[in-house]
Amino acid sequence: MKAIVLHERGRAGVSLCDMPCPECQPGWVRLRMIAASVNRVDLYMRDSGAGITHDLPLIMGVDGVGEVIEAPGCPGLVPGDRVILYPYEFCGRCRSCLAGDQPLCHSARILGEHRHGTFAEEVVLPARSLIRLAPDADMDQAAVLGVAYLTAWRMVFGKSPAGPGSVVLVQGVGGGVAYAAMQLARMAGARVIVTTSGATKIGHFRALGVEVIDYRAEDVPKAVLRLTYGEGADLVIDNVGEQTWGASLRSLARGGHLVTCGATTGAHPSADIQRLFVRQLSIHGSTMGSMDEFRRLIRAWEAGGFTPLIDRAFPLAEVPAAYDRLDDPARMGKLLIRIA
Incomplete structure (x- = not known):
């Protein structure tokens, strides 16, 4: 599959590469990524990454939306379902998770930071990190909600x-x-x-x-x-x-x-x-939010409470150009990456 991969620090260390398709285990879901967005942390990972436990090479990208390819052992999801990704892989068992505050999970892993991310044609995530969207949902708008909003x-x-x-x-x-x-x-x-x-x-x-x-x-x-x-x-x-x-x-x-x-x-x-x-x-x-907050955010968006502002859209291969736009003073709102 094609993916945007960070091989080494700096602009020259980011490129479009072929990577193995991820394998899916019971309770997890394999997704065909449709769209994602660029976030400030992407530049931090490119240029430093200090304080974030990770290994290189690393597929970049933190949030996004996708379509279910397979979901073994996940009765609530079937191939073809469209979903929005919660940016955390969380345990669901620690004190913070049980209290409903998943961002404070003791073993949380953020996509594109601690593990492979969303700037790829396919991604795997635990089913608990996914929220189904309506079949007619605007996938461009949904793709920019996961981190910034x-x-x-x-x-x-x-x-x-x-x-x-x-x-x-x-x-x-x-x-x-x-x-x-x-x-x-x-x-x-x-x-x-x-x-x-x-x-x-x-x-x-x-x-x-x-x-x-x-x-x-x-x-x-x-x-x-x-x-x-x-x-x-x-x-x-x-x-x-x-x-x-x-x-x-x-x-x-x-x-x-x-x-x-x-x-x-x-x-x-x-x-x-x-x-x-x-x-x-x-x-x-403050960093992102809980699953409950994410659901409330999505409901507010679906009800027309707000419309995300998208500054510009880029294809997957042009993520480096999107990074340049992120630093452009003229940029306003979110940058979208169209993958499929």
């Missing part, structure tokens, strides 16, 4: 849920997770303020009716305080890291919550501890 769901509806009456600030809203968080917070009825730059992006969000702060032209915390009459934001969504961390903390209302899922610009910002305890702020880390 699931991560955003937990950030928006997790430990400090957004809702009517709350103010949510989304930093760097052009990226996949941030754009998803903006959509989900609006769906929840929250007042949403976003930061971005460039006339095209600013115009896009203003046309949606979203309040926009141009972070290149304005002091973000001052602008947030001006827009909220000195109160600040109840929830700040930040996946940028060091570059925005200080502004995110200063933009929070007293008792507010900062949720982070990324460190694109650096992982060691100032903690600003005095501000944390004086204003009684909370910081939450």
Whole structure:
């Protein structure tokens, strides 16, 4: 089968290769991949991978959708069923799994990180990591939900849920997770303020009716305080890291919550501890979400609560070009990989 394989670090280490088709055991499902999406972690795996237990060569790609080829010992699935992949292979037996918090599974393996991923013509996964989709589901849209939208769901509806009456600030809203968080917070009825730059992006969000702060032209915390009459934001969504961390903390209302899922610009910002305890702020880390959250996300999408924004689609062979687009400041929303 054809697959995008990471052989060594760096751009030259990623290529389209022939790989053996995966074997399927009882309780597992072999899938023909239809589509997947590009995520920031793909670049991290390409360029570093530090702290993630894995071996090379590694098939890349974390999320996606596929069609069942075979499902031995899985009575709920038959060949031809279309499914969305939960990005984790989890045990189902540890304390976290039994509590319904699969991302904290003691032996979790993430596709494209700890084991072979989704940028391939075929993938095998345990049946418990799959959710059936309607036969007429939009597979392009479904393919981009597994990482960005699931991560955003937990950030928006997790430990400090957004809702009517709350103010949510989304930093760097052009990226996949941030754009998803903006959509989900609006769906929840929250007042949403976003930061971005460039006339095209600013115009896009203003046309949606979203309040926009141009972070290149304005002091973000001052602008947030001006827009909220000195109160600040109840929830700040930040996946940028060091570059925005200080502004995110200063933009929070007293008792507010900062949720982070990324460190694109650096992982060691100032903690600003005095501000944390004086204003009684909370910081939450977030990575993807549980199976229950995934099901709720899919139901919200199926009901028309939001429509994923897809920036551009690439064929499997052009994943390296999609990686370049991910770093393009003009990119907005998700990048789709069409496989079948």
